[in-house]
Amino acid sequence: MNPFLPIQSPSILHSNGSNYQEYTPNHSLSPYVACYWSLDYYASDTQETHRVLPDGCIDIIVDLTASSPSKGAFITGLMTRFDTLNFTSEQHFFGIRLFSNHAQRFLHYPVQEFINERVYLEEVWGIAGLLFTEEIQEAQGNLERMEIVETKLIHLLNILGTHRSPYILQTSLQYIFLDHGMNSIQTLAKKVSYSERTIRRVFRDELGVSPKEFSRIIRFQSILKDLHSVHNPCLMEVALNYGYYDQAHFSNEFKQFYGLAPSIVFPTRT
Helix, strand or coil: CCCCCCCCHHHCCCCCCEEEEEECCCCCCCCCEEEEEEEEECCCCCCEEEEECCCCEEEEEEECCCCCHHHCEEEECCCCCCEEEEECCCEEEEEEEEECCCCHHHHCCCHHHHCCCEEEHHHHHCHHHHHHHHHHHHCCCHHHHHHHHHHHHHHHHHHCCCCCCCHHHHHHHHHHHHCCCCCCHHHHHHHHCCCHHHHHHHHHHHCCCCHHHHHHHHHHHHHHHHHHHCCCCCHHHHHHHCCCCCHHHHHHHHHHHHCCCHHHHCCCCC
């Protein structure tokens, strides 16, 4: 089981116009898949903004309302800052959220090929991507979609099991997850018994980000989960617990990843 599970903004700020749900993968896929998710937006008189946060994961997203399977599914790579989607018409999506240290098993390519990008699934899986997209679009409900997805992922694990990220990356990411992103490159190098230079090179080649940047994302996610789960937490106390000794630094970094100050996201908490 992966020691880290990310959180997305709809879990924190519920909206009136859209419905976001997450679903747990079966036991055999839980080391590789953070969750499956669905997002349904129903048109209303007001424009709906959906906020997407960096979470250290890679998503395969199927647009259930797309007119063509060739444009109906895409891969979103590692995000290093927040994004917003503005919906004005009815939209329905189904997604697969993959842990970045295992995404290559399913996508054939290192995660860095998808950094801050959207790549159509057809470009990665070929005709199989089109057939998969069509199946998901035609499925009757999310339970059926999950069955189709899990059959596909298990098949890919069986035939592409050798497409793994390097051991040094797997080990480094496990330490980053376990330490909630509070790792210096020096500490990480000692734990994995590799040089700092080697670790930086592997992260750049495989993920497209530095170990420091990835750790910052995981620390942000850990803070977000703490603020969301603890009743009436003190923002400054949480910041101190995660190594911020300056409230401005904490607020600025939170805004980079969320787009809003922590005091706005958690307005009743001081």
